[in-house]
Amino acid sequence: MAPTHHDVIIVGGGIIGGGIAEHLRCGSRLRVSVVDGEFGACVKTSASQAAAGGINPHLYDEAHGALGPMAQRSRDLYPGWIERLSAAWGRPIELRPSGLLCVALEEKEHGRLVDDVLPLLRERGVAAEELGADEVRRHEPLLGPAVRGGLWLPDDLAVEPVRVMAALEAVLKADDGITCVQDSAESIRVDGDGVRVTLRSGRVLRSDRVVVAAGHLSHELVKDFIDWRDDSFSPIKGQILEVAAPPGGGLRTQCDALLPDDEETHIVRASPYAEGRVAVGVTHDRGDATPGTSSRATEDILRNLRRILPAVADWEVIGARAGIRPGTSDGLPVLGYVDPSHRVLAATGHNGLGITLAPRTAQLAAKLLLDMPLTEEDRADLHVGRPERLASSRSR
Ligand SMILES: Cc1cc2nc3c(=O)[nH]c(=O)nc-3n(C[C@H](O)[C@H](O)[C@H](O)COP(=O)(O)OP(=O)(O)OC[C@H]3O[C@@H](n4cnc5c(N)ncnc54)[C@H](O)[C@@H]3O)c2cc1C
CATH class of the missing domain: 3.30.9.10 (D-Amino Acid Oxidase, subunit A, domain 2)
Known part of the structure; x- marks a missing residue:
């Protein structure tokens, strides 16, 4: 069977991968495929469905450094994001101004x-x-x-992550421009024409670019592109x-x-x-x-x-x-390309703040994937997430 071609393949449908897909759905006409072995599963193990749902931009020590402004920007995107998601889903998602x-x-x-x-x-x-x-x-x-x-x-907010995840999955599955694939990615290869993602079932998907948002398993999937330090x-x-x-x-x-x-x-x-x-x-x-x-x-x-x-x-x-x-190892997220040809984008490492950081991560990832101009604030937030800070010295 010939490999299926997409503009973007997103590996991982947690709040980070799902959030990026939702952002692309609204802001582009790209053909997107989201791959996750847990789509439709009764029991899910992602961090996103387990989270408490606090949108707490200034809670952790890391947020008292450069992550704080990024987290605040993400918090400020929340009301608009939840309103849009809830309207597309056709059901309410409560965003509590609980402080x-x-x-x-x-x-x-x-x-x-x-x-x-x-x-x-x-x-x-x-x-x-x-x-x-x-x-x-x-x-x-x-x-x-x-x-x-x-x-x-x-100004801190609270949301119910299980409900956000249910909304994301339903909205993505209902969109004709998005293909949800219930499978797991086993390997990612870049060649002259783009990226090949081989799935556990043996099926091969092709795309121009791939986003790796597979939560705590992401770094393994991109280790051929970047030589991570052992403790990263x-x-x-x-x-x-x-x-x-x-x-x-x-x-x-x-x-x-x-x-x-x-x-x-x-x-x-x-x-x-x-x-x-x-x-x-x-x-x-x-x-x-x-x-x-x-x-x-x-x-x-x-x-x-x-x-x-x-x-x-x-x-x-x-x-x-x-x-x-x-x-x-430094408590900060990873957001950026890990290969020289800018085809493989890593979006992971959100530690205990992934619910808080999801809308800003999605916005930045979409700008990179769509080759949009970046503002000073975008550059500052992408500097926080630059993957190469966690690479061994021989690969920097
Ligand atoms: C108990 C708990 C409480 C938390 N509370 C908060 C909170 O209050 N506020 C906050 O901001 N954050 C909180 N967090 C952190 C937050 O949940 C995470 O940072 C965030 O969910 C990470 O999202 P993710 O999409 O990167 O990963 P995940 O949600 O883990 O999603 C990754 C997805 O990738 C899929 N996947 C993995 N490997 C592959 C593969 N090879 N192929 C295809 N798919 C694959 C998995 O099936 C999964 O669905 C909490 C976390 C926990 C565990």
């Missing part, structure tokens, strides 16, 4: 938030406020008595639970806390969804790429949650999900 409370139990963590993080955010013009113990509880009455205060970031990528497994508030109850705001103990720092996240459901978590196991949830992770999540939001830890657990975050 974010970063809270602390201990003096050291409280000092980090107030003395280190807050001035950095203010310097950047990010809306952020210091709150004492009583004030944080006025924002979120379910916070426990041990919480000593924290920061309030009013690592899977980071995360589990999350969904709990249901009793009738009339519910969480008002997103909450985040870091709980250092002797061996590791635990992360407590709580993100309000519709109908009183709340996503709570999260585990953060670097180096672990095993699929599936575990009862040990469930126990850890509830034990840590009880210290911050004790009442929520007693709500009924109605679901558990796990996914593998695509981790990089």
